[in-house]
Amino acid sequence: MTKPKTDRYYADEDWDVDSWVDVIAVEYETLVRAFPFGRVLQSLSGSGSLRVLDVGCGTAIFPGYLDAILPPDVRLIADLFDVSEPSLRRARDVLEQLPHFSVGRTYQALIEDLPTTLPVEIDLYDVIWAIHSFTTVNVAPMGAVYSRLLEALRPGGYLFVYQLTSESYYQKFHGLYRSEHPHGRDTAPYMEFEDSQKILESLGVDYEVYPQRFAHEIAENRVDLLEKYLQKVILDDTVDVGELFGPLLEGVYDSARERYVIPQSVNLITVCK
Numbered sequence: 001m002t003k004p005k006t007d008r009y010y011a012d013e014d015w016d017v018d019s020w021v022d023v024i025a026v027e028y029e030t031l032v033r034a035f036p037f038g039r040v041l042q043s044l045s046g047s048g049s050l051r052v053l054d055v056g057c058g059t060a061i062f063p064g065y066l067d068a069i070l071p072p073d074v075r076l077i078a079d080l081f082d083v084s085e086p087s088l089r090r091a092r093d094v095l096e097q098l099p100h101f102s103v104g105r106t107y108q109a110l111i112e113d114l115p116t117t118l119p120v121e122i123d124l125y126d127v128i129w130a131i132h133s134f135t136t137v138n139v140a141p142m143g144a145v146y147s148r149l150l151e152a153l154r155p156g157g158y159l160f161v162y163q164l165t166s167e168s169y170y171q172k173f174h175g176l177y178r179s180e181h182p183h184g185r186d187t188a189p190y191m192e193f194e195d196s197q198k199i200l201e202s203l204g205v206d207y208e209v210y211p212q213r214f215a216h217e218i219a220e221n222r223v224d225l226l227e228k229y230l231q232k233v234i235l236d237d238t239v240d241v242g243e244l245f246g247p248l249l250e251g252v253y254d255s256a257r258e259r260y261v262i263p264q265s266v267n268l269i270t271v272c273k
C-alpha cells in the first residue's frame, strides 16, 4: 500500500490547528446548508439506525457539523474508511462523542483499493459519503470505486461526494506547485469534480450537482497561518509558499479589510440509487 502523504497534514496537532479549522469552517457550514440532510436522513431512517460508510473520514469534521443539524430521532452507525491510522483513531473518538453517531467497522486502506477491501457480503448502506476525500487519489481506478460504492448502496440510498472543482484556488495553488516547484513536478494532479462527472456520465448514473462558492479568509497579520494553510493545500511543508504563490496572493488581497480572501469552488454531488 503506497500511502498518499496526507497523514501528517490531517493528524498532526503540533501547530495552530484551531485557527486553520476556523478558516475552513466555511466549507462545512456551506455544505450542511447546501442539501436538506436532516429531512432526507430522517426519511431514510424508518424506525432503525442508518448504516453509513464514510470514505476518507479524516478526523470527522463533517459528521460534527451534520450532527448539529440532525433531527433528534436520527441515528447513524458509521463505518470508517481511510488510509491514515491516526485519522481513523481520531474519527472514532470524535464520533463517539456525537449524540447521533456510533462507529461500526473501520477499514484502513487506499480508496483506490476500496473495491477489493469492502467485503462482498457487506450489508447495504443507506448513505455513503466522501467529503473532500476524492482529491489525493489516482483517477484511473476511480470508475471502479464509484461502481463499488453504488453497488454497496441500498436502493433509495444516497451517495454524497463533496469535491473541489477545476475553478478552485485549491487547484490554482496545486497547479502552480506542479508546474513551478521541483517537488511538485513528480506529483499527480488532484482529482477534481470534473473527473467525477466524467465517471458518472460513463457509468450512466443520474446525479445532481449543488455548486458551492465561498472564500477562505486569512488576516494579513497571520502570515504563520497563511503559510500553514498554503502548505496544507499542496501537502508540502518544505516549500517557501510566499515566494511561489506571491503573485496569486496579490490577486486575492483585500486591502480595505487587510486580509486575503481566497475564493474556493467545491461541488456537492448527490446520487439517489
Ligand SMILES: C[S@@+](CC[C@H](N)C(=O)[O-])C[C@H]1O[C@@H](n2cnc3c(N)ncnc32)[C@H](O)[C@@H]1O
Pocket (backbone or CB within 6 Å): 004, 006, 007, 010, 055, 056, 057, 058, 059, 060, 061, 062, 063, 081, 082, 083, 084, 087, 109, 110, 111, 112, 130, 131, 132, 133, 135, 136, 137, 138
Ligand atoms: C480532507 S481529509 C477528509 C475530511 C473528512 N472527510 C471530513 O469531512 O472531515 C482527507 C482524508 O482522506 C484521506 N485520504 C486521502 N487520500 C486517500 C487515499 N488515496 N486513500 C485513502 N484515504 C485517503 C486522508 O488520509 C484524509 O484523512
